[in-house]
Amino acid sequence: MRARTSGILAGLCLLGSLMATPALLAQQEPAEPAGRPNFVLVLVDDAAYMDFGIYGGEARTPVIDRLARRGVMFSNYHSSPLCAPSRAMLLTGLDNHRTGLATIPEVLPPEHRGQPGYGMDLEPGVVTVADRLQAAGYRTYMTGKWHLGHGEGALPDAHGFDRSFVLDASGADNWDETPYMPYYRTADWFEDGQRTHLPDEFYSSEFLVDRMIDYIDTDAGSDDPFFAYLAFQAIHIPVQAPREFTDNYARTYQAGWETLRQARTLRAINLGLIPESTEAMPLPDTMRAWSDLSAADRELYARSMAVNAGMLEAMDHHLGRLVEHLEATGQFDNTIFIVTSDNGPEPSNPVAELGFTTWMNLHGYSREVQNLGERGSYAFIGPEWAMAAAAPFNLFKFYASEGGLRVPFLVAGPGIEAGRSSGAAGYVTDVTPTILDLAGLSHATEELTGRSLRGVISGEAEIAYQPHEAVGFEVSGNSALFRGDYKLVRNMPPWGDGSWQLFDLSVDPGETRDLAGERPEILASMRADYNVYAATNGVLDLPEDYDIHSQISINAFKRQLEFYGWQFALVLVFGIGLITGGIRWWLSRRPR
Known part of the structure; x- marks a missing residue:
């Protein structure tokens, strides 16, 4: 009975989301800010384009859905394909190569180490949105995943945040201080730049919201507005959630990944997020068919996806506690919320790596x-x-296809036209200039890569980028250039072949029809634009034999040698001694 009730509730929740299509979002007059607005910037980790309920996802996200109805939700917003570059661009408004975070340290080839743009910290002179707001009198807070540098001078306290409680790594356990991959020896958390430890009772989404509320309340008597950056660990590996959330999806994913991909694609069309002409690429031949899995594996993978949805719901639930707190303290109506994801869904299968188990x-x-x-x-x-989660788009995190780059993005609050959707192009580098513009600091945006979306979100403008303007991305060889309706893209192995492809996203956001052969003049023109982008921003060519997944394994092994080198050496010496002794013993036993 309980499972049936959960299924009914899930259906009602999804129906509610579907009813809130872009065409049906309730129109409201945007409230004007009472003074300088507060900002809450919410970054979800590895959420796919359709993961939020308002975008047609299965997870219950009523808080995010409510914020979307209060503001503007974008259907054509792009981030970078990987976490640290996205976060650097988000917080600075600069291309990732200009920040020092061209990629992430976990996949960095030795040839790029230490090169300009590849230092893996925010470089000297790079200014964050928190720096700029702090200088303008804002209180600035951060909780969650940082991943933009480690050690003194590289953490949020040195980049404009008054208070911060952060994880400096790419991820960690959500229940305690355990690392999540061999690249890390420990899970290091820092408060205000000092190494600290987690409480015994800890769940990441709950704790990060608790600490953010504490920071805001500490300065409750101040007349200064605040900027709060809440960077959740949800839904990064390891995917973890309390059972009461996961159980809501016990039967949701039992039909398998092919069914989910088809269902999400149709749902996106019905919601008006993509054109009716959209086709979705089938799963590559190298991926497993759901029907080929054993019953035990199907149960394990269906439960894994249930945990994924449960983790999203848990995150939304705890975000709701922050919203309720701001309402109770009279701060909600003067707060602008921005909610997005750093990149598309995570495809890694770590147990397939040698030694990971x-x-x-x-x-x-x-x-x-x-x-x-x-x-x-x-x-x-x-x-x-x-x-499947990336539907209706192709591929996922790490790659420059739409499944890796196109993510949800919504802005809500005073001065923003409510109940509206926008198909205008927007990019991760636009977030900082948009915040600064809404804070009355538009003079600080002139040297930035991105531009303010204020005109779009206020309803004063239809677009922020003209059709002839080109916007480029590159992370570890995975590259894209957008210009009007066209997209030039290159995806590297193992899920790409390294060739340049051309797509018209206005009719083919699924990237199923490569126009490179049909429109050679557009291909050549956009290749030239990409070369200008790469030269301007200091993009380095990859080594010829580079493979991103192999590089992760190599870098993780090297780190393990750094951590445990003397133990490995001791074992090696002991082993050599045993072998040598054995050979000598055997030789001594031989008849002369």
Whole structure:
């Protein structure tokens, strides 16, 4: 009975989301800010374009859905394909190569180490939106994932944040201070630049909201507005959520990834997020068919996706506590909320990597259906579910296809036209100039890569970019250039072939029809634009044999040698001694 009730509730929740299509969002007059507005910037980790309920996802996200109805939701917003570059662009308004975070340290080839733009910290002179707002009298706070540098001078306290409680790594366990991959020895958390530790009772989404509320309340008597950057760990690997949220999706994903991909594509068309002409690429032949899995594997993977949805719902629930607190303290009506994701869904299958299962065991992780998502468990969705979640687009995180770049984006609050959707192009570098413009600091945006979307979100303008203007992206060879309706894209192995392709996103956002052969003049012109972008921003060519997944393994192994080199050396010496002794013993036993 409980499962049936949960299914009914899930259906009602999804129906509510579907009813809130862009065409049906209630129109409201935008309220004017009482003074300088507060800002809450919410960054979800690895959320796909359709993961929020308002975008047609299965997870219950009533808080995010409510904010979307209060403001403007974008259907054509793009981030970078990888977390740290996206975060650098988000917080600075600059191209990632100009910030020092061209890629992430976990995938950096040795040839790029230390080169300009590839230092893996925010470079000297790079100014964040928090720096600028702080100088203008804003109170500035951050909780969550930083991933823009480690150590003194590289953490939020040195980049404009008055108070911060952050994880400096790409991810970590959501229940305690355990690292999530062999690249890290520990999960390091910092408060105001000093190494600190988590409480015994900890769940990431809950704690990050609690600490943010504490920071805001500490300065409650101030007349100065605040900027709050809330960078959730949800839904990054390891995917983890309390059982009460995961159980809401116990039956949601049992039909498999092909069914989900088809359903999401049709839902996106019905919601008006994409044109009716859209086709979705089928799963690549190298991916597994759901029907080919054993019954046990189907149960495990369906539960993994249920945990993924549960983690999103848990995040939304705790975000709701911040919203309720701001309402109770009279601050909500003067607060602008921006909610987005850093990139598309995570395709990694870590247990397929040599030695990873052993590493999991050594760190107390298990991957069993019975407690999946709970303390001590390790869940992930893998490439097939990531491809399904990225529907109606192609590929996922790491790659420059729409599945890796196009993500949800909404802005809500005073001075913003409510109940509206926009198909205008927007990019991650536009967030900082938009915030500064809304804060009355538009003079500080002149040297930035991005531009303010204020005209679009206020309803005063239809677009922020003219059809002839080109916008480029590059992370670890995965590259894209947008110009009007056209997109030039290159995806590297293993899921791409490294060739340049051309698509008309106005009719083919699924990137199913390569126009490179049909429109050679557009291809050549956009290749020239990309070359200008790459030269202007200091993009380095990759080594010829570079493979991003192999590089992760190599870099993780090198880090393990750094962490445990003397233990490895001791074992090696001991092993050599045993072998040498054995050979000598055997030789001594031979008849002369």
